[in-house]
Amino acid sequence: METKARVLIDCHDAKGLVYKISKIFYERDLNIDSNREFVDKEKERFFMRTVVSGTFEIDELDVALREVAPIDAHIRVIAPKDKKVVLLATKESHALGDILIRNAAGELGASIECVIANHETLRELVERFNIPFFHVPAEGLVREEHEARIMEKIDEHDFDFIVLAKYMRILTPSFVAAYPKQIINIHHSFLPAFIGANPYKQAYERGVKIIGATAHFVTNDLDEGPIIAQDVIPVNHRFDWKEMQRAGRDVEKVVLSRALNLVLHDRVFVNGNKTIIF
Amino acid sequence: METKARVLIDCHDAKGLVYKISKIFYERDLNIDSNREFVDKEKERFFMRTVVSGTFEIDELDVALREVAPIDAHIRVIAPKDKKVVLLATKESHALGDILIRNAAGELGASIECVIANHETLRELVERFNIPFFHVPAEGLVREEHEARIMEKIDEHDFDFIVLAKYMRILTPSFVAAYPKQIINIHHSFLPAFIGANPYKQAYERGVKIIGATAHFVTNDLDEGPIIAQDVIPVNHRFDWKEMQRAGRDVEKVVLSRALNLVLHDRVFVNGNKTIIF
Amino acid sequence: METKARVLIDCHDAKGLVYKISKIFYERDLNIDSNREFVDKEKERFFMRTVVSGTFEIDELDVALREVAPIDAHIRVIAPKDKKVVLLATKESHALGDILIRNAAGELGASIECVIANHETLRELVERFNIPFFHVPAEGLVREEHEARIMEKIDEHDFDFIVLAKYMRILTPSFVAAYPKQIINIHHSFLPAFIGANPYKQAYERGVKIIGATAHFVTNDLDEGPIIAQDVIPVNHRFDWKEMQRAGRDVEKVVLSRALNLVLHDRVFVNGNKTIIF
Amino acid sequence: METKARVLIDCHDAKGLVYKISKIFYERDLNIDSNREFVDKEKERFFMRTVVSGTFEIDELDVALREVAPIDAHIRVIAPKDKKVVLLATKESHALGDILIRNAAGELGASIECVIANHETLRELVERFNIPFFHVPAEGLVREEHEARIMEKIDEHDFDFIVLAKYMRILTPSFVAAYPKQIINIHHSFLPAFIGANPYKQAYERGVKIIGATAHFVTNDLDEGPIIAQDVIPVNHRFDWKEMQRAGRDVEKVVLSRALNLVLHDRVFVNGNKTIIF
Incomplete structure (x- = not known):
């Protein structure tokens, strides 16, 4: 019986790695x-993503690879299957809606476990698609309490990734630390330009001629995590910041979906504060 | 009471037009x-889109403008309000879904009267949004008969524009002639490259490094109508045609929505086989 | 005898401006x-660039326009003719070379009065095109002394604009103040990302997926002047910072030339810290 | 003594290829x-570009690789060194000038053997850079005679590639056949749109919103050879065809230089009518 697997290797670079790994195959x-391979010369790190097929046991292959790889190697041999995601949102529907439409068409490559939001606004949209929607209001709560309730809801679900589909609240370090390399955010600017609140207003004030969006892993440094995907569109003096926001939404949703597609197919390696995209 | 209107003028160019029109204002x-103004020097045509506000009667302004404009002038003085659209689709949900999400968020600037499709596939999605869905199957019918049924359904509705949101059937000249400058199509290539069927396969066979999408008014010449908007994305040798198709969908939906936004806000003039976009 | 002129008006917005101006025409x-017109609603400022032709005196038209315009109006009636530019450079030839090639082909729309550089490196290239080259070394001089020598050399020439074609030294406030709205710089990043030194290295460290270049007027705030033009190109994890730099050069030179083309044709209005581009 | 080589392999795909090749390394x-590797699944072809360094003989490595590769394998083991190019041009200086500037800065990665043109126009520019310029006029000659003279001049030089830097004459099949996979052209449209003469005029007539340029290998089918690089820029109704041409020049030169950079570093494999770019 034919098996297929993604082999993902991330380790210190060493002579003969490709030979030893391809020998196992x-x-x-x-x-x-x-x-696909890449060597980060500066950090002397080797990255490899290989899709193999044939008659084999995933566990046996995993063990064999570990025997030839350097001691620090991070090795995953994964059968391709849909990942599970939990979505966090606030009020805006464009990024979330795009994911729901893709999912309904079977094009997302993931199952959406639920949507958690700090407002009721999106319930109707989400429930149209028969996806569980949980409203966790922040009113009257300190940030830690609110997050604790969000985390409680998240942890009731089985998930691979938490996707912030325009979730407009800043996360605390302890929240972020609880889900390392698992939280993906779409930031509505071409990072590192316009970090922080209301980037479209910042872009308008600065008079830029191009605006953009950035999908990245969330780390403790606000808007500073490893970038997965970015894209831009031209603007001009006729755009006020609301029009930039409106135009920017198309970039936001497309960039988030592009990043999700990469992450869900195990095409993204985190390398320090950067990503390798295969 | 403050009134607002869009003044749209399209006429033979003549000296003093701006003076005479601004005098009326x-x-x-x-x-x-x-x-916004534009003069097509080659065709000696003048185009103007002005948004005015104040205390005035739309009809009176219209009459006054007609008195100073050349005899051939096409003048419209329009109160800004939502246009009505009828959507035609087939099986793919990305372009249609994008419009439905924008509409549900109140961002479309139009009311969707209904969706008419030659397959049942999209009924579930459309009805999730409480939009009427009509299935008009083409099986067993000659093209003219099928179109007659579609037109019958269209004509039951009040509409400004017919939007082909990936409607995958070629329209006959008599259908097109029935709705001049009212049918907007999204073609899944960077026209005029890859006219006709399966442009992604054509693009793959040709080995292009960039693919695109084109929103245009439909005229009798297949894929030859006035272009409203186009955009592109890079591809490479790793893309087979199915992957080009998948990647291309994001461009298709964004380009169609951008074109719709322009048309629905009366920002598009048709000038022969071209458009003026204000 | 047919005269042609560019009419440039920048003033407080007021009702009837277009009428009064077009009446004069x-x-x-x-x-x-x-x-082309634009009203900045926020600042209540009106901008207009009109090209007129006919039998008229430029001075008489200028006077007539001043009579109807608000008191604060900045009005210019200009016969289209080549501007004069002084170029400052350091060692890199791509931006300077691009300007020299355009100039040699008669496509620049400006006359290059001279090139002033703080290194000898580019002398050979510049003199190939019979353009005067002046080496003003900075070695052993405090910044003010060096700039004084540069300014002395600049002021020996008649010029409309000073173009920093990769001039790699920071200018003092007094230098900048001496040439208001006359100094155009190309910054090798997509501002406001990566302000300051070695933006390509910053971009590499940050792991961005897109890099860019920005042409802007120079003001006293480093890299903060009004932006004229920007463009970007995609990069990926295979680019080290030297490769980003190499790839970025093509964007730099094209963006600078695009900005120059706009400025030299009087298509740019400075509006606070932004630009209006007609 | 450390040697460095590019190993380029193009062969029928077979199990174990990576293993056998990496074993040799x-x-x-x-x-x-x-x-970098790629397998064209449809054609069952394997492509590989590896840069290796160490203590080895290039010829010995070449022989060893041939022993393990399929019989049809096209194998090249190449020491990285500057290629030689012959440039053909007509009257326009932007693409040629860009190459000359890069070359003068030592950034081209090639030596320019000479420029051959069917007009005198560019002599002055070329000779400024001390590059031999040959004028081979076409007046009064049938196409075959003119080409024979061009070929005679080409063949007096040692070269790897012939670069058509806006050489505006159509080549005969026998000329093309004489230099297979050696002729690189820049076409001033986004192929396959606007094949043939005056693509900017065609683009203007069609009313497209984006124009582009395409660098490709020349084959006997006009404008149909394998595409190496493409890029685009937005245009609008304000562009007449001369302005499209002016704006397009920046894309042309950048795309040609990008393609040259790929070809000169042995990063391009021709795969039927397509290219693999590593």
């Missing part, structure tokens, strides 16, 4: 459906 | 909220 | 070859 | 500085 008579 | 003490 | 039987 | 204790 060869000995098992595996097809290499695709293969 | 001045005499009525109108504010010019925005003003 | 109409009374002199002028053709309006092109006309 | 491993046995010689070579560093893999970079490695």
